[in-house]
Amino acid sequence: MSIIRYTLRRALTAVPVLLGATAITFSFVYLTPGDPVDVLVGFDHVDPETRAALRAEYNLDRPLWQQYLLWLGDVVTFEFGESPITGRDVGETVASRLPHTVALGVASWTLSLAIGVPLGILAAVKQGQPADEASRIAALVGIATPNFWLGLVLLFVFAVHLGWVRVTPPDAPLVSLEMAWFVILPTVTLATALAAIVTRLMRSSMRRELDREYVRAARARGLRERTVILKHVLRNASTAVVTVAGLQIAFLVDGAVVVEHVFSWPGMGQLLVESIGRRDVSVVQASVLLIAVATVAANLLVDVAYAIIDPRIRHDR
Numbered sequence: 001m002s003i004i005r006y007t008l009r010r011a012l013t014a015v016p017v018l019l020g021a022t023a024i025t026f027s028f029v030y031l032t033p034g035d036p037v038d039v040l041v042g043f044d045h046v047d048p049e050t051r052a053a054l055r056a057e058y059n060l061d062r063p064l065w066q067q068y069l070l071w072l073g074d075v076v077t078f079e080f081g082e083s084p085i086t087g088r089d090v091g092e093t094v095a096s097r098l099p100h101t102v103a104l105g106v107a108s109w110t111l112s113l114a115i116g117v118p119l120g121i122l123a124a125v126k127q128g129q130p131a132d133e134a135s136r137i138a139a140l141v142g143i144a145t146p147n148f149w150l151g152l153v154l155l156f157v158f159a160v161h162l163g164w165v166r167v168t169p170p171d172a173p174l175v176s177l178e179m180a181w182f183v184i185l186p187t188v189t190l191a192t193a194l195a196a197i198v199t200r201l202m203r204s205s206m207r208r209e210l211d212r213e214y215v216r217a218a219r220a221r222g223l224r225e226r227t228v229i230l231k232h233v234l235r236n237a238s239t240a241v242v243t244v245a246g247l248q249i250a251f252l253v254d255g256a257v258v259v260e261h262v263f264s265w266p267g268m269g270q271l272l273v274e275s276i277g278r279r280d281v282s283v284v285q286a287s288v289l290l291i292a293v294a295t296v297a298a299n300l301l302v303d304v305a306y307a308i309i310d311p312r313i314r315h316d317r
Contacts, residue, residue, distance in 0.1 A: 003307060010303045014296050021292035022075060025285050026068050075289065085280040094271070094286050099174055101260070101267035105252040107187040112194035113245060119195075120202020120241075125229065127207060135199055142196025151189040151262040158185060168264045186263045190256065194248050201244055205237035212236075239306060246302030249294065 055061040059070050074080065080090035123135035159167045165182055172178040209215065210233060218228045260269035268287055275283040 006307050007304050010300055014300055017296050022072055025289045026071055028281060028285055080286045081282060083280050083282050085278055090282045090286050093283060097268050097271045101256055103174060104186055108190035108252055111187055111191040112198055115195040116198025117202055119199045121206055123203040124206030139196040139199045142192045147189050148258045148262055151259055154185045186259050186265055190259050202241050205240045209233045209237045242305050243302050246298050249298035
């Protein structure tokens with residue numbers, strides 16, 4: 001099976017998942033306690049005429065399945081309507097926050113791989129030696145440390161005590177030296193647990209591959225140890241790491257909700273927390289749907305990357 005056919009096949013299997021995500025996201029209006037009209041307008045007492053007008057405006061007077069299809073049609077065309085709380089276009093509101101979350105996620109993801117992969121390789125090659133033990137302890141601490149607690153500690157030390165960075169983001173463009181300096185702390189906070197997971201997985205995958213017959217054969221042919229590790233072992237060991245690294249994209253989105261709130265980072269996570277607090281259901285729906293789409297897309301990319309690294313996957317599925 002070619003990689004294009006495999007990709008199309010995996011993409012088709014993602015369609016039911018996306019439809020399920022849209023159905024769950026749409027149901028937020030009805031899962032929220034109280035009448036949907038009260039949730040939309042943000043107050044409890046309205047006269048019957050106003051309530052009827054609001055139901056007609058938001059299609060709440062139609063059957064549930066019709067409401068879902070109308071909402072789904074708007075979502076497909078990227079029309080999320082206006083927020084009844086702020087009066088702003090929901091799509092524009094989400095789009096204005098998305099670059100900040102993407103920047104934080106890319107920086108954290110890159111840092112986690114830059115730390116976790118070399119440490120995992122070093123720990124596997126130096127099994128039982130001090131470097132291996134140190135990596136184990138560091139990984140255990142990184143996994144066990146809550147990111148919100150780590151963020152508060154980093155803020156207290158580097159912002160409050162040392163004064164090296166601001167407590168809140170500077171009023172500067174996203175691509176600027178001031179913003180790049182501030183994003184270091186949230187990046188480290190979000191990347192710590194990810195790097196620890198990658199380190200442990202990389203080590204176990206490398207150790208498993210180092211015990212294979214082809215490694216002993218390569219060494220018997222006189223290949224340098226560096227060539228054996230980087231050219232042969234690393235590629236076969238990287239399949240599991242690619243899977244986890246791709247799935248961590250979803251974790252980055254979830255973790256950003258907490259980390260962005262701690263650092264007041266103006267991204268999707270901060271927007272989601274603010275919208276939940278003021279019961280802005282339209283923005284919550286759009287934000288959660290975007291997170292679901294990102295998660296499904298990440299899984300699809302993982303499947304394709306896995307099939308590229310190991311072509312046998314294309315024929316097994």
